[in-house]
Amino acid sequence: xxxxxxxxxxxxxxxxxxxxxxxxxxxxxxxxxxxxxxxxxxxxxxxxxxxxxxxxxxxxxxxxxxxxxxxxxxxxxxxxxxxxxxxxxxxxxxxxxxxxxxxxxxxxxxxxxxxxxxxxxxxxxxxxxxxxxxxxxxxxxxxxxxxxxxxxxxxxxxxxxxxxxxxxxxxxxxxxxxxxxxxxxxxxxxxxxxxxxxxxxxxxxxxxxxxxxxxxxxxxxxxxxxxxxxxxxxxxxxxxxxxxxxxxxxxxxxxxxxxxxxxxxxxxxxxxxxxxxxxxxxxxxxxxxxxxxxxxxxxxxxxxxxxxxxxxxxxxxxxxxxxxxxxxxxxxxxxxxxxxxxxxxxxxxxxxxxxxxxxxxxxxxxxxxxxxxxxxxxxxxxxxxxxxxxx
Amino acid sequence: xxxxxxxxxxxxxxxxxxxxxxxxxxxxxxxxxxxxxxxxxxxxxxxxxxxxxxxxxxxxxxxxxxxxxxxxxxxxxxxxxxxxxxxxxxxxxxxxxxxxxxxxxxxxxxxxxxxxxxxxxxxxxxxxxxxxxxxxxxxxxxxxxxxxxxxxxxxxxxxxxxxxxxxxxxxxxxxxxxxxxxxxxxxxxxxxxxxxxxxxxxxxxxxxxxxxxxxxxxxxxxxxxxxxxxxxxxxxxxxxxxxxxxxxxxxxxxxxxxxxxxxxxxxxxxxxxxxxxxxxxxxxxxxxxxxxxxxxxxxxxxxxxxxxxxxxxxxxxxxxxxxxxxxxxxxxxxxxxxxxxxxxxxxxxxxxxxxxxxxxxxxxxxxxxxxxxxxxxxxxxxxxxxxxxxx
DNA sequence: CCCCTTGCCGAAACCGGTTTCGGTAACGAC
DNA sequence: GTCGTTACCGAAACCGGTTTCGGCAAGGGG
Numbered sequence: 001x002x003x004x005x006x007x008x009x010x011x012x013x014x015x016x017x018x019x020x021x022x023x024x025x026x027x028x029x030x031x032x033x034x035x036x037x038x039x040x041x042x043x044x045x046x047x048x049x050x051x052x053x054x055x056x057x058x059x060x061x062x063x064x065x066x067x068x069x070x071x072x073x074x075x076x077x078x079x080x081x082x083x084x085x086x087x088x089x090x091x092x093x094x095x096x097x098x099x100x101x102x103x104x105x106x107x108x109x110x111x112x113x114x115x116x117x118x119x120x121x122x123x124x125x126x127x128x129x130x131x132x133x134x135x136x137x138x139x140x141x142x143x144x145x146x147x148x149x150x151x152x153x154x155x156x157x158x159x160x161x162x163x164x165x166x167x168x169x170x171x172x173x174x175x176x177x178x179x180x181x182x183x184x185x186x187x188x189x190x191x192x193x194x195x196x197x198x199x200x201x202x203x204x205x206x207x208x209x210x211x212x213x214x215x216x217x218x219x220x221x222x223x224x225x226x227x228x229x230x231x232x233x234x235x236x237x238x239x240x241x242x243x244x245x246x247x248x249x250x251x252x253x254x255x256x257x258x259x260x261x262x263x264x265x266x267x268x269x270x271x272x273x274x275x276x277x278x279x280x281x282x283x284x285x286x287x288x289x290x291x292x293x294x295x296x297x298x299x300x301x302x303x304x305x306x307x308x309x310x311x312x313x314x315x316x317x318x319x320x321x322x323x324x325x326x327x328x329x330x331x332x333x334x335x336x337x338x339x340x341x342x343x344x345x346x347x348x349x350x351x352x353x354x355x356x357x358x359x360x361x362x363x364x365x366x367x368x369x370x371x372x373x374x375x376x377x378x379x380x381x382x383x384x385x386x387x388x389x390x391x
Numbered sequence: 392x393x394x395x396x397x398x399x400x401x402x403x404x405x406x407x408x409x410x411x412x413x414x415x416x417x418x419x420x421x422x423x424x425x426x427x428x429x430x431x432x433x434x435x436x437x438x439x440x441x442x443x444x445x446x447x448x449x450x451x452x453x454x455x456x457x458x459x460x461x462x463x464x465x466x467x468x469x470x471x472x473x474x475x476x477x478x479x480x481x482x483x484x485x486x487x488x489x490x491x492x493x494x495x496x497x498x499x500x501x502x503x504x505x506x507x508x509x510x511x512x513x514x515x516x517x518x519x520x521x522x523x524x525x526x527x528x529x530x531x532x533x534x535x536x537x538x539x540x541x542x543x544x545x546x547x548x549x550x551x552x553x554x555x556x557x558x559x560x561x562x563x564x565x566x567x568x569x570x571x572x573x574x575x576x577x578x579x580x581x582x583x584x585x586x587x588x589x590x591x592x593x594x595x596x597x598x599x600x601x602x603x604x605x606x607x608x609x610x611x612x613x614x615x616x617x618x619x620x621x622x623x624x625x626x627x628x629x630x631x632x633x634x635x636x637x638x639x640x641x642x643x644x645x646x647x648x649x650x651x652x653x654x655x656x657x658x659x660x661x662x663x664x665x666x667x668x669x670x671x672x673x674x675x676x677x678x679x680x681x682x683x684x685x686x687x688x689x690x691x692x693x694x695x696x697x698x699x700x701x702x703x704x705x706x707x708x709x710x711x712x713x714x715x716x717x718x719x720x721x722x723x724x725x726x727x728x729x730x731x732x733x734x735x736x737x738x739x740x741x742x743x744x745x746x747x748x749x750x751x752x753x754x755x756x757x758x759x760x761x762x763x764x765x766x767x768x769x770x771x772x773x774x775x776x777x778x779x780x781x782x
Numbered sequence: 783c784c785c786c787t788t789g790c791c792g793a794a795a796c797c798g799g800t801t802t803c804g805g806t807a808a809c810g811a812c
Numbered sequence: 813g814t815c816g817t818t819a820c821c822g823a824a825a826c827c828g829g830t831t832t833c834g835g836c837a838a839g840g841g842g
Contacts, residue, residue: 027533029828040792045830055790075534076467076476077828080797085467087514094500105495109485112517116527121536123478124515126503136507142418143466145512250700306697309641420798431822436800446820468798471827788839795832802825809818 028071037065048073079144086120088332089146091136091160093153094126102304103321110325111150118333134163141169147336150174150328154185156218172332172344174324177218184335184344186328190219190273190301191226193317193350197271197299198230200352204360206269206297207236210260212253212281213273214246223273223301242267253280254287261288261296262376266368268361269297275307278314278357288375295371297358301350312356319350419460428456439464470535477511479723480537482527482551484544485517493695494712501716502541509724525554532560538727541565541719545576547609561726563719563735568609575726575735577719581610581664581692582617584708584741588662588690589621591743595751597660597688598627603647603672604664605637614664614692633658644671645678652679652687653767657759659752660688666698669705669748679766686762688749692741703747710741 034041039062047054047062054062065071079085088111092104112122123146127136137160140146148170151160156178164171165182173185194211201209211227214220224243231238241263245256253272257280260267272278278300285292292298293312300307303318331344363371425432430453438445438453445453456462470476479502483495503513514537518527528551531537539561542551547569555562556573564576585602592600602618605611615634622629632654636647644663648671651658663669669691676683683689684703691698694709722735754762 030830031828040794041829042793042831043791046791049830051831053790058790072534074471074828075536077471077797078830080465080468080471080799080828081830082797092496092499092503094504102493104499105483108483108495108515109517112483112515113485116516116530121531122515124499124503124513125507126500139507140512143463145466421800422798431824432799433801433823434821437821440800442801444820449820465798468827469800471798471829472800473827784842786839786841788837790835790837792835793833796830797828800826803823805820805822807818807820810816812813812815 027074028069030071030073033062033065033069033071036069037062083144084147084336085144086118087146088115088120088122088329089137089140089149090122090124090152091133091140091149092124092126093133094128102306103302106321107152107325110322110327111329112325114326114329115333118330120329120333122329134159137163138167141167148172148332150332154218155216156221158218170332170335170341172328172335174328175218176222182341184331184341185346186324186331187219187347188319188324188350189347190317190350191222191229193301193352194223194226194271194273195230195233196352197301197317198227198236199234201269201271201297201299201358202230202234202236204269204297204358206267206361208239208242208265208267208269208365209236210242210245210267210270211273212245212247212256212260212270212277215248215273220246220273227271239265247272247277247280248274250276250280250283253277254284255280257281257284258287261290261368261372264369265365266372268363268365268368269299269358272298272300275300275302275304275314275316278316279306279310282310282314288372290368290371290375293356293359294362295368296363297361299358303350303353308353308355310355310357315355315358316353317350318353320348323348418465419462421462421464424453424457424460424462427460428453474535475538475727476535477509478537479506479511479513479720480528480531480540481513481515481543482524482531482540483515483517484524485519493697497712498543498716501713501718502720503716505717505720506724509721511720511724513720525550528554529558532558539563539723541723545609546607547612549609561723561732563723563726565715565719566609567613573732575722575732576737577715577722578610578738579710579715579741580617580738581708581741582613582620584692584743585614585617585662585664586621586624587743588692588708589618589627590625592660592662592688592690592749593621593625593627595660595688595749597658597752599630599633599656599658599660599756600627601633601636601651601658601661602664603636603638603644603651603661603668606639606664611637611664618662630656638663638668638671639665641667641671641674644668645675646671648672648675649678652681652759652763655760656756657763659754659756659759660690660749663689663691666691666693666695666705666707669707670697670701673701673705679763681759681762681766684747684750686754686759688752690749694741694744699744699746701746701748706746706749707744708741709744711739714739 030041030044034044037044043054044062047059048066075086090111115122125136125140127133149164151171152174154173154175154177158177161177161183173183176185176187177183198209209231211224213224242260245260247253247256253276257270260270270281272281278298281298282292285296290296298314300314300316303316307314307316327346335341335344421432421435425435428435435453438450439457466477481502506513516527516531518524540555542562543565545564545566545568549568552568552574564574567576567578568574589600600622602615604615633651636651638644638647644667648661661672663672669689672689673683676687681687689705691705691707694707698705698707718737726732726735
């Protein structure tokens with residue numbers, strides 16, 4: 001008996017847990033099943049996998065015996081022949097903005113729930129941005145750790161897509177992308193939500209509506225365009241100054257709002273592409289002594305828990321992240337089973353969750369400008385950060 | 392050629408992506424390596440795994456050739472013989488309180504980073520509480536989806552531990568538990584933090600310090616005991632009324648604080664077991680017109696991002712969740728390689744992150760009681776809550 | 783009655799590794 | 813010079829499945 005040397009200082013042969021119970025109770029193999037049925041394992045395998053050359057009666061017998069004996073094929077044993085492992089892959093971008101945190105838990109719940117219902121599992125990895133992402137993806141691919149991948153937060157030109165396309169590995173997007181050829185996806189129509197948000201504000205009487213969005217994800221362009229078409233549709237003045245801001249974080253939202261409200265003709269309402277930025281807008285409003293939902297209106301998108309707890313509750317278009325995860329898993333599994341990607345494309349609408357952050361304008365842009373000016377010059381409070389901003 | 396029937400409507404034989412590039416470029420197998428070296432695959436395998444009956448020279452030749460050809464053993468092929476798959480398992484509790492959300496992303500980053508550095512992967516599942524948890528764990532075990540498991544949020548008597556112990560499957564706790572026999576763990580000493588928090592408040596001059604903690608996780612008892620020993624050590628009056636509250640959520644924290652401050656002799660300082668409850672305390676203070684950090688002091692534990700963004704920033708003991716995940720992965724891998732669980736137990740201290748929520752008491756308990764009474768009866772402001780913000 | 787299908791299953795190869803079991807050559811001791 | 817050892821590697825079984833190939837029996841057509 002020649003034992004390996006390297007494997008750490010501990011006893012190489014001993015299975016951990018020394019004297020503990022059964023050293024991993026032996027599972028029932030396909031041979032056990034075959035033996036009991038008086039068939040060969042090849043026949044049993046074909047019966048279980050629905051081959052047409054097995055009689056209906058035999059197929060039933062096998063299925064029943066498998067059920068009784070609690071037989072479950074070992075995925076990794078199957079995979080070495082079939083190449084398929086019944087596992088979904090998910091590579092998260094490490095150190096991403098806070099703004100994705102709240103979604104993650106629900107997203108995973110959705111993914112894993114659908115996956116496990118189909119007998120699949122989820123393999124998760126993380127990677128820094130850029131090369132590390134493609135390297136990690138590559139490693140998972142050629143170690144066959146996943147049959148396919150879920151790609152969240154797609155970009156218009158996404159290197160992950162290029163990689164997976166080239167490798168011929170199935171993938172499904174959470175979001176859309178620039179070149180949709182061969183892509184399957186699930187997405188929420190942020191553009192429709194942004195358009196509706198503008199229309200809602202216009203219907204309430206707002207004439208100057210600002211937009212805060214951005215980022216380099218593909219949804220950024222869609223949402224901005226949606227807001228733009230809302231402005232056009234409502235017949236509002238299309239002032240490019242009002243659409244000039246991009247922010248994804250709380251601090252970014254705060255700064256963007258401060259700048260917009262410092263315009264000669266400030267917007268009485270703001271539409272934000274993400275809730276996190278809207279929460280920054282709240283902060284800016286507080287600093288300027290403006291009451292959100294009365295002096296100024298805000299409508300946003302995402303529906304994170306904090307938004308509901310904000311004061312006043314944020315009016316926002318809510319995305320059902322858990323459902324998204326669930327559906328993405330189903331789509332990807334279908335794709336791995338051979339469905340054509342073109343048939344696996346779904347979009348849903350975000351649902352408005354009305355809060356207290358929007359309403360009819362109480363101030364004209366001129367009056368708002370005056371309030372802002374007053375807050376900035378007089379009434380200067382201690383230590384507040386916004387004083388450092390230009391103007 | 393007999394093809395299976397069931398596999399969905401799509402062409403059963405065609406690998407998806409139709410005409411795309413290489414249908415998964417063939418990987419280099421151990422046979423390729425052996426052929427090129429003029430050895431048998433058995434020899435190559437032993438060489439790579441450090442068996443002692445391979446000459447040093449051969450071992451080097453093999454290693455080099457493997458490097459050159461980019462050979463990477465297929466984990467699932469290895470696993471069918473060895474039983475080990477080089478994969479960590481993590482089963483999250485579905486629909487948990489919001490309070491775990493903020494940690495998840497960082498925790499996963501830590502786990503996956505350490506895992507991938509060792510060439511391991513992470514398999515994630517979710518389960519509802521109770522039976523579903525053990526069922527899911529059981530399924531992963533007997534499908535050999537993971538070599539070992541990370542168990543976050545341990546309870547004093549934890550069914551997961553019982554299951555894994557019985558099955559003889561390695562596991563490592565994030566937290567401690569009632570019966571530590573055969574357990575490996577990593578934990579942050581919340582009890583020490585709670586003790587220090589009390590001592591810090593006492594040193595600042597507080598005499599009545601309340602505690603808000605709880606939940607049925609094992610840490611609850613530890614933290615409460617830590618706070619208690621802080622009270623004893625500082626020579627503060629040990630009033631059981633001040634330690635009667637349990638809360639893990641924002642709303643729970645709010646209610647607990649309101650009750651504590653309604654006592655005849657209310658605490659001028661509160662120690663919270665979790666940040667989320669402390670944020671609820673902020674809300675309660677706002678409702679009562681009390682200024683956190685001036686009229687009342689609050690010290691908490693966790694270090695979630697929101698705590699730093701609160702106004703004033705929350706003084707809290709910060710847990711490095713990413714580091715915890717990383718270390719847990721390392722411990723579990725060591726355990727799977729055969730190390731004794733008793734040698735794999737680590738605890739670290741939480742680091743104080745001073746904010747503006749604590750300071751010397753400006754009010755006596757009597758004065759505080761008067762302020763509270765005043766806020767509750769007179770000065771009752773109109774419906775909307777947000778107007779009650781101080782200033 | 784013979785031949786050709788067709789239905790159904792056994793036998794065996796295969797997937798990519800690991801591990802056991804010998805066997806040979808070189809070496810030192812006597 | 814013979815006889816163990818010892819070092820080193822080949823051969824083959826094995827792990828738990830999948831898939832190909834071929835063969836046998838029953839059935840149908842001529």
